[in-house]
Amino acid sequence: EDKVVQSPLSLVVHEGDTVTLNCSYEVTNFRSLLWYKQEKKAPTFLFMLTSSGIEKKSGRLSSILDKKELFSILNITATQTGDSAVYLCGAKRGGATNKLIFGTGTLLAVQP
Amino acid sequence: DTGVSQDPRHKITKRGQNVTFRCDPISEHNRLYWYRQTLGQGPEFLTYFQNEAQLEKSRLLSDRFSAERPKGSFSTLEIQRTEQGDSAMYLCASSRDGGGSDEAFFGQGTRLTVV
Numbered sequence: 001e002d003k004v005v006q007s008p009l010s011l012v013v014h015e016g017d018t019v020t021l022n023c024s025y026e027v028t029n030f031r032s033l034l035w036y037k038q039e040k041k042a043p044t045f046l047f048m049l050t051s052s053g054i055e056k057k058s059g060r061l062s063s064i065l066d067k068k069e070l071f072s073i074l075n076i077t078a079t080q081t082g083d084s085a086v087y088l089c090g091a092k093r094g095g096a097t098n099k100l101i102f103g104t105g106t107l108l109a110v111q112p
Numbered sequence: 113d114t115g116v117s118q119d120p121r122h123k124i125t126k127r128g129q130n131v132t133f134r135c136d137p138i139s140e141h142n143r144l145y146w147y148r149q150t151l152g153q154g155p156e157f158l159t160y161f162q163n164e165a166q167l168e169k170s171r172l173l174s175d176r177f178s179a180e181r182p183k184g185s186f187s188t189l190e191i192q193r194t195e196q197g198d199s200a201m202y203l204c205a206s207s208r209d210g211g212g213s214d215e216a217f218f219g220q221g222t223r224l225t226v227v
Contacts, residue, residue: 004154034215042116042203042218043155088154097168098143098207100216102154 002027004091006103014111017079021106023089024071031094033065033072038086038105046074046087079110116219118204124225125194132190133222137206144187145216146179147203148172155203161187162209194226 007022025033032050036043047056049065049072056063060079065072076083086107090100117136125131137144142163147155158177160168163184173179176194181187191198201223205216 006154036218042220045215045217048215090154096162097160099145099157099160099168100147100155100205101157102147104152104154 002091002093002101004089004101004103006087006089006106008106009104010107010109012109012111013079015080017110018075018077019079019108021074021076021087021089021108022071023073023103025089025091025101026070027091027093027101029094030067030070031092031098034090034092034100035063035072035074036088036090038088039084043088076108079108081110081112084108084110116204116206116217118202118219118222120222121220122223122225124227127196127226128193130190130192131194131224132188133202133204133224134186134188135204135206135219136186137204138208138217141206141208141217142184143207143209143216144181145205145207146187146189147205149201149203149221150199158189158202191224194224196226199224199226 004025034048035046047063052067060077063074086105088105090102119134144161146158149155159179161181176192179189201221203221204219207216
């Protein structure tokens with residue numbers, strides 16, 4: 001059965017810290033891995049990763065995929081209180097479905 | 113059109129009533145997904161449309177649930193004879209076919225409370 005596991009489940013840090021969020025996956029016909037940030041409403045898209053070893057970067061956030069070991073990490077440097085959110089990892093299946101299978105998310109709390 | 117739009121944003125209903133939610137995807141997106149999310153969990157896949165064709169339904173989607181996308185644009189999700197266990201956030205997402213850039217964008221969701 002397809003599954004996505006995220007760790008840690010929750011994390012509390014202070015402003016300025018660097019955090020690493022983990023996502024491992026076992027998905028049939030894997031196509032891509034997506035990261036989303038969810039504050040109280042809808043998930044907002046951060047990154048889509050399809051190739052191993054190529055880092056994607058946006059400001060203080062970066063992410064990389066390892067298709068051999070079936071995991072991805074999301075790094076946030078110099079954290080700010082506005083980074084507080086649930087970070088969701090989703091693995092997309094290829095083929096006719098293209099559905100995303102999500103993990104339970106990592107709840108990040110950044111304290112001032 | 114700046115994003116995926118869902119209506120209503122909140123719905124409170126009595127157990128046993130029927131409810132219908134609407135999703136308007138990003139206009140050039142031909143793929144549309146419905147997900148359900150409960151507190152502390154990630155979104156769970158419910159169903160997927162490519163244009164007007166419903167290509168997959170999750171086992172989570174009991175026979176009380178039905179979804180349509182009649183003209184390949186907006187979609188509706190209906191829940192008949194609601195139960196308290198149906199209380200959740202219902203999320204709609206859309207994406208574009210092909211081009212290698214098929215990330216899904218989510219709407220704000222409809223929060224359903226069954227009392």
